[in-house]
Amino acid sequence: MNPVATTGLLVASIRSEESLRPDRLFEDPFAAALSGDEGRAALAAYRAAVGPSIPIIEVRTRFFDEAITRASTAGVRQFVILAAGMDARAYRLSWAEKTRVFEVDQSQVMTHKERTLEGVPARCARVSIASNLADDWPRALAASGHDARAPTCWLVEGLLQYLEAGMVEELFARMDALSSPRSRLLYDVVGRTLLASPMAAPVLRFMNELGAPWRYGTDQPATLVEGRGWQAALTDPARIGAEWGRWPFPPGPSGAPGFPLGALVEATKEG
Template identity: 55%
Template structure:
């Protein structure tokens, strides 16, 4: 996945969040998303809906609300939060973080710089630390140098990233997260079903993503194993469950993806 494709994906997600925020009864409100998306994001969203249908945006909308709630729960006990592949995520500015929370945003330098430029006059609702780094490489030393304390519990969010990595890169990423996580840490991640990658109904969306330089490479039908193999306790939720509860998912449809909330206990491997 090229740096240019990363930036395109980030503005598309921002456009989806902006569109949701304009609804009469939105699942979340992101007052920064429209500025972050810009005209490029709105144009990308229009093309995506034309090619793959309105339902193609539902998973991003549902996961945003789901992870908003999960992050605020995790931050009650883990006051350092790391958002990997943060993209144009504005949670540091829009969520009501507990006092004393530090949010680290990690992504490619160009993406971080673009977001910082748009939000230069805004005040985050937490201590905010940004870090430009290649998540396919070894970013561990950089994040600890930026202030992350591996002896204290951390809440991690890996949102909308894993499908763009190959299997080896996914496992390296989880190994690095685990090595930096004290007992009491929480790991939040979403993952598409392996079955979804070959589903005929997904052909249009997958072709569109590949054409823009961001093909989907990785999925799993046993998503909890990524954390459980490292000794974490994982709870897996099919995307369709909160999607239906939020009124944004056809009742009979499966989600084709999963949300995982994993907790590291004192007996986990390190």
């Protein structure tokens, strides 16, 4: 797989390990198979290069699981996971009746997932769309049955840092154009200050060497949606990680200028 796709295998390996913990934040019974040897090797290389890391992937996975449940409870019945990678939520979460989950990613990624999980029934109407996000995926999404007149919950997890700023802008414009009022948009952002901090240097170096450099970060993540008519709620992953008993140090001063952090965002379209 290409380097960015390999990071999806690495994330699956982390989710697999989390699922075995007695104090696990979630359970993903498909992550080990989806990760495979390549994902486990990538995680071992990451840890050798970076050392002990904070449980950001574990925390954001739990957070987005709960945010998806909130959207479903609010009546949303179509979900779109962009750059879906090895995300197994269509198989492991409890979905309301008549829910459709559209997964969009490159052909080789989707093929790997479907071969690995062959014979495993999804717990919703899962729709696989093989498309690069630089291509016309909105057309492919519409052709696959997405209804832009009905509320959609979008999930953009672990993606934005790999994109150029212009592509981030285009991605959010496309999602907004396909979102009716009461739609939800879930995404995570690496802070620009964090990218420039010494603590991020080993991670950035590893990702550069892997061929998947981190390019994008912002310290104002709500501005990606608020100018388009969305209300955004920001969550500090350190704060909820500490509440769940899993953050390795006390959370810092959220919102303090110059303090390096990222954000988990849950936005709702007004109207």
